[in-house]
Amino acid sequence: MTQTLDIAVVGATGTVGETLVQILEERDFPVGNLHLLASSESAGSSVLFRNKNVRVREVDEFDFSKVKLVFFAAGAAVSLSYAARAHAAGCSLIDLSGALPAEQAPQVVPEANAEVLAGLKAPFQVSSPSPSATALAVVLAPLLDLIELQYVNVTANLAVSAQGREAVTELARQTAELLNMRPLEPTFFDRQMAFNLLAQVGTPDAQGHTLLEKRLVRELRQVLKQPLLKISATCVQAPVFFGDSYSVTLQSASAVDLVKVNAALEDAPGIELVEAGDYPTAVGDAVGQDVVYVGRVRSGVDDPAELNLWLTSDNVRKGAALNAVQVAELLIKDLL
């Protein structure tokens, strides 16, 4: 008889939570009882899982000892409020909010640092990094043996869905208003998002860096096990619904062998390398897919030690829900 695992998803009605439930089904994750949790606002609604409607309940009333594993996909405040309660109830948890410190719940991207999991004991606490750190880790990990990485520069053009359902609705609304020549009245974003780029996602600190940029730097260093890696990050909000795009420059200490780089990217798990001369897009390639797409692999204009790449990734899947389920798959033998 196949063994199953009782599971809870906190934030099950959200962008990430809904996809997470789908992915558990798609990948035949051995789910026993599935508990879908959210705030009082959507308690009572239901979500389809394996052709059955599963009722959504309020997280605050949930007894975490009923499950062995919980995914937290409801924002930093919710993770901070309930992680300790879940852990105390003997429940393992995978957090998608980035709120838990690395010492408590290390960031894991299976393609890059799955070995971290072997060092943990049940009940496990693991974090799934931000979509940016995840996509970059998948692509940089297989290159670390080939290039003497000294510096990473990244401009992350992020989809609005990274900010949840309201942001998606607002981009659609703004776009329709502009196309219909109606006056624009921004609500979710503080200015015009349609046909525009916003250079700052969240409030910057006194030095001018946003939390998202600092998370990218911190998480990527941790996952790549390069605590001193020099990284410059700019996170930009693009007028794109789903799918992130990354313009990346890597600096190596010595000339980069492009043939080897292409071969390594071709062979690496979780990556789809597009044909030379072509490039992937967020919408046309990445969205709905599990892999991180890589294109525009090229040296510097006149620096053979520079490597430039263009990545696209589904922020909700590999950037969040899929990565979390992959981590769960690696933990499952110790949970059943």
Added chain:
Amino acid sequence: MTQTLDIAVVGATGTVGETLVQILEERDFPVGNLHLLASSESAGSSVLFRNKNVRVREVDEFDFSKVKLVFFAAGAAVSLSYAARAHAAGCSLIDLSGALPAEQAPQVVPEANAEVLAGLKAPFQVSSPSPSATALAVVLAPLLDLIELQYVNVTANLAVSAQGREAVTELARQTAELLNMRPLEPTFFDRQMAFNLLAQVGTPDAQGHTLLEKRLVRELRQVLKQPLLKISATCVQAPVFFGDSYSVTLQSASAVDLVKVNAALEDAPGIELVEAGDYPTAVGDAVGQDVVYVGRVRSGVDDPAELNLWLTSDNVRKGAALNAVQVAELLIKDLL
């Protein structure tokens, strides 16, 4: 009596040409006879200048000896076909296509290298650089005394209007189709441009670099008089009608003094520095304005020798038409 100059604009019906005619009027350029030229397609149409309709004629039938100055804003092929004829007729020219070699027509951004003009003799041949090189030159020039610049990394998120009228129409059409749930049939772009980013503008060379990226590198080095400056450039097509956005990292040989950088940017001509903590956008700030906007001025996350900036600029004005008219203003005393 005020002296005037007879002028021709080739490409007068285009995105840049139309704005150029407007700017000549706005800035009270001492235009005598104005000759508006285009292809046979729009010959016969007319363009408003100083409240009069000026008839557009075919460039091929034009006698360049009728004018003292011509602006070429009709694409590389047109500049290559007619520049020699104009020059032979004793006519000075300002080229906006990037097609003429620097030895023939040096790239000039008045805020950065106006002194180049003093070394030229009438009839003058000058190039106005690509919008990317122009915006970067305006902002980097006043910083060169303050930072020991070793490296520039730029991701240029370019407006579709950089590719002319058809590109603008196509972004609007694609967006409307998607919002109305109609099937998308790309025509001008080879794939979905609406709600998406295209990582490549034009065809890359065998090394993977596009002409636009190589122009950015070449022109910026020339205008900044830093022929060996290391530059990494990625030019991306953004779903934005007008206004370019640049994510820029500068590397200095030593710690950058942010107070001095801010003061220099505040004082420099052609720049609007936004308040600390805020950032400019292409649509909300740059479009329709003459200055290059600068925001997000910050050091590296933990490298004081790194300087990060976000720039926005009107690709049609400072990126093309305005810069060309500014060059003409500097030449005028030798042309009248």
